[in-house]
Amino acid sequence: MAELNSQATLDDIVFANRNQAYGAYDLRKSYPKTVTRALIIGGVLFTLGVLTPTIITALTPEAKEVSMTEVDLMKLPPPPIDPNEPPPPPPPPVELPKVNTVKFLPPEVKPDEEVPEETPPPAVEELKEAVAAEKTQEGDPNAEEVIAAPEASAAPTKVEVAVEAAPKEEEIFTVVEQQPEFSGGMAALGQYLSKNLRYPAAAQRANVSGRVFVSFVVNTDGSIQDVQVLKGLGFGTDEEAQRVVKGMPKWRPGKQSGRPVRVKYNLPINFTLE
Template identity: 50%
Template sequence: MLGSKLDIFNPEWLDVVFKGRNQAYGAYELRKQNPKTTNRALIIATLAFVFVLGLPTIINMIKGFIPKADEKVKITDVVLMPPPPIDQTKPPPPPPKEPAKPKVDQVRFPPPIVKPDAEVHEKDPPTEKQLEVADPGQKEQKGDPNAQIRIDEPVGNADITAVTESAGDGDKIFNAVEINPSFPGGEEKFGKFLRDHIRYPAIAKENNVTGRVFIQFVVERDGSLTDLKILRDPGSGLGEEALRVLKISPHWTPGIQNGKPVRVQYTVPVNFSLAE
């Protein structure tokens, strides 16, 4: 017989309850199969829970076995725009001013020089009568009665103002110079440097963003690049990527003006395009 504990799902109890009744009815089968159904549901739920938790790990493992296709990114070569030519034509110097004519006539009265008689071909010195109406000088010259009286600077140890040539152009930034700054190895090496270091931004690739970025910077006297800034940017991270790569650029050959390295402002375009 039945024990003291009531178990309505026990087969013996089910047989008593459904004795003399239609056991083909669904309630009898449901109660009879309930333990198996419960265990099966518990196992399925546990497996589903474990599968959901481990799904990211499974996906990562599958990705590790699938070879990645090479991304085809096309970056066009950079063409450096040459600066405008320097106008080296200088205006001719003004003609020297003629000395003003003295107000009084001058007669030639050079200092005496001792020479052999055979070499002396001088004129006779001026007479006292000539010196009464004319001043002595190094040459004969007619005076201008209407000229202003000119007072010459006194001869002696006057104050002397020293004139020195400028040692350089200091911090002046040139837009055009005699010899332009250049990347080590020329434009071809500069284009290779950009292709090797630029990484096309993911957001730009997803949105199919292309275009040209203009970066302005100053090539210092030691060849380093300073004051880098974006002048034009299509967006989606293209300008920031070009700026990042130029910041790690090696030192350039500085620009030359008057035989000395100077600071030169430079602008370069960087083209971004996706391979079709």
């Protein structure tokens, strides 16, 4: 009995006086083998999953890298000249149309014995339909006189054209010795805003109040430019603030070293519900 007890397992002890043909006993007896088999299969699958990319990389042939070289067509050398190939024939001469001419030479001073017989000058009627030249010839009456250019002429002189440079935009300052000022000072600016500022209906319905920070540039003549909203409230307040600032009269421009300069100015505008 002691030997049986020493060789008995926990399952035998638990099911000693019970029906061992019940399924629970078989499940407990086969559980260690099932767990071992599951661990082995899981380990094999995990190892295959980890090594699959390495195996695919090892079996896949490496693709050859195709190198592309950028070629500048303007820098390509000219094609080689074959010494055995005859040169191309010259272009045919351009035949200029002939015009009617009348012989009329300029006067030339000569001794009396060398003076030829006097040739009367051409009549005015002849010069209407012909051109004065060294000899008389018949040509196309519809052709116009063409002045042929000399074969060898000097290189054309390069004409330099003066190009007017674009005016340089004046620098925009943020801090200057004398800041720009609304005409009449800050009190007049407050009166202008309270008189011209309209509370948007959408902001009233949404009960929106606060400050809209507007940035703009005061030019050297005091005009307002580049109106932008730095921080807004929405509901139409941003657009209303821009409208009021754009409609401002001219300011006193800011000055740097005694001369007017362009200055960027930031202005908070209050929207308060009464």
